[in-house]
Amino acid sequence: MRLLDSIGAALKGKGVEAPGSKAYWPILIYATLMAMAFLTLVPIVWMVLTAFKSAPEVAANPPTWWPREWHPENFAAAWTFAPFGRYLINSFVMVGGITILQTVTSALAAYAFARLQFRGRDLLFLLYLGTLMIPPQVTVIPQFILIKELDWVDTYQGLIIPQAFTAFGVFLLRQFFLGIPRELEDAARIDGASRFGCFWRIILPLSGPALATLAVFSFLFHWNNLLWPLIVSNSDATVPVVVGLRNFQGQYGTEWNLLMAAAAIATIPTVIVYLLAQRWFVRGITMSGFGGR
């Protein structure tokens, strides 16, 4: 192939890349990126701008871009029509509970899989891995029946516990732990540290990035997740904001300015977490992508 190329290049002469072509190349790239960024942001900006418009302006044809008058009270109105404050608290409790439970228990289990010798280790790990291949919608029905039997429907524990023990966290952290040199622990072991001591004083302090990655991933995923809370929650006491937003749509489906205000409220926490912890999130994508390559 390379030979063919060189022949081709030789035949065409060396002017394949015009000498001046480099100058406008960055401008071209910037222009393309700007256009794409514009298209990417339009719906999100649109959501925010619409949230500030008056009801008649929202219904205007053709639509206006910039609000003629600003109506920040739309947010207050959405807030009073549905208890979005409560929904936000529910979301934080649910997501916080899942994230903490998942990160802590996964770290412990991942350490056992990465470092300890015990019978059936590989088989057990295979069982963990196997469940990663099962789409969550397959387990949702038995999980719900179980929750129903436990009388956990419409409770925080019903929202949190079934979602906190997936294999993903164990898998992610095990990969990371395997990359930590064993020698670090050997030295501590000789000095008499227990297994837990090694885990606590050597592995965990080195695993900040991996734990942060898992936590951010878990936060964003579960804040977004609709199916499980949709099934489990049915009163304001437990409904997380995503489900609240969906119910709000059912009731105020035509009041677009209020709906957009509510949508913005539901979105703000994820955008903040994303902007603050973007690095960890991106790392999570590439790490769970088995390194991408």
Next chain:
Amino acid sequence: MAGTGRTAEKVPWTKREHEGLAAGLFLLPNLIGFLIFTAIPVGAAFVLAFYDYDLLLGASWAGLENFREMFTTDEVFRAALFNTVYFTAVSVPLSVVLGLATAMLVNQALRGIVIFRSIFLLPYVTVTVALSLVWKWIYLPDIGLINSVLGVFGIAGPPWLTSGTWAMPALILMSVWKGFGYNMVIFLAGLQSIPDHLYDAAKVDGATAWRRFLNVTLPLLSPTTFFVVVISVISSFQVFDQALIMTNGGPGTATTTLVLYIYQKGFQSFDMGYAAAVALVLFAAIFVFTVIQFMFQRRWVTYD
């Protein structure tokens, strides 16, 4: 740290029991939860599919009845299966190509490029339900954004979400917009792992930019591409949020996807055995597609 320094001195890891006990303690918190709430439900799902299960009436053995019904008389299931394949067949190529193109653009060493990366990933992390509501508005036939823009050019846009023909393309467009940034991130990691000297060598050989893309980038990126395609297929088979919020499967069954159908059967009609059977078919479909992709990968994926 209780116990630290007690066992000490004499290499404790030759004793298997110690290690087994420690392993048990490390594993226990996660393992209990995992077995009860993940592993057992996975097993139960396979059993449940062969039952008639109603929350009030309880369970009765149905054998293959659920599957027979699905593949013979259930038109909604057939539509859902078709729609899911349609959605996947169109959205995966689009989001993979767009993800790769964007990754190549943001892989340039240009000032402010990081900002563009953040922007392109933003829809992916933004709450899907919120975005579905925005897009529902964007797709409104009269005052919606798209038809207003089309109107400027004298084009009368279709009533997107209420049209049997256009509802699915509308759903696909929204999903590609939301998801391409994820693919971009993985492609970007792949691109950055290609060593520069290969490009330099190609340049010395006089390869054009396009040639370098075809003969260096694409082959070296093929494991990444393969991974992105597999992941994209799996996740688009599971599309749910957008379909529920934007169209609720309609008009008719034009956008009823498999997961939406599982939700409707299991949690609106409470026909849980049947829903479990549909879920099993979803799993089988994902499994078969993934296996096929692994079988064909050696035709086009090069590992170095």
